[in-house]
Amino acid sequence: MEKKEQCCPKFDPAPWEGKTHIWKNKLFIEDDIKQLFHMPINMGPVITRMWKKIEDAGAKPEDKDFLMLAYDPSPWKSEFYISVTRKVPEAKNVTLSGSFISKVFEGPYNAVPKWIKEMDEYLSSINKKAKRYLFYYTTCPKCAKIYGKNYVVVFAEIE
Numbered sequence: 001m002e003k004k005e006q007c008c009p010k011f012d013p014a015p016w017e018g019k020t021h022i023w024k025n026k027l028f029i030e031d032d033i034k035q036l037f038h039m040p041i042n043m044g045p046v047i048t049r050m051w052k053k054i055e056d057a058g059a060k061p062e063d064k065d066f067l068m069l070a071y072d073p074s075p076w077k078s079e080f081y082i083s084v085t086r087k088v089p090e091a092k093n094v095t096l097s098g099s100f101i102s103k104v105f106e107g108p109y110n111a112v113p114k115w116i117k118e119m120d121e122y123l124s125s126i127n128k129k130a131k132r133y134l135f136y137y138t139t140c141p142k143c144a145k146i147y148g149k150n151y152v153v154v155f156a157e158i159e
Contacts, residue, residue, distance in 0.1 A: 008143035130156035
């Protein structure tokens, strides 16, 4: 019998459901991923390159502090952000600041439009409005299959 090894830690949705996060200069590295109608083309190599830079710089966060966020400004490009503990040489170091509300969803990635609609309804119920959405894909597709759940945390940057 083939042994299945996971590379992503098992995700606990409880700390993320309906929570408010205030970030002040939260440090990330950023890179762009090419897309074709929001479907990533070069995701694997970009993430691998980013992670190597993080490890080489000794900037890897603890599992509980790890975030990998995606923002799609267009159907052709996604901006990926990975949290780090210090600036990373030879990487695009950026900070994110603002108020964010997170909710956890489960299902296939093509459910994103549905999740945005549900998030908009939730925000409306608490008199908030999103400026933009960032998506935290909590596990890689291989680990999602092993765990039997594909959790995605939607962060709404609120006004």
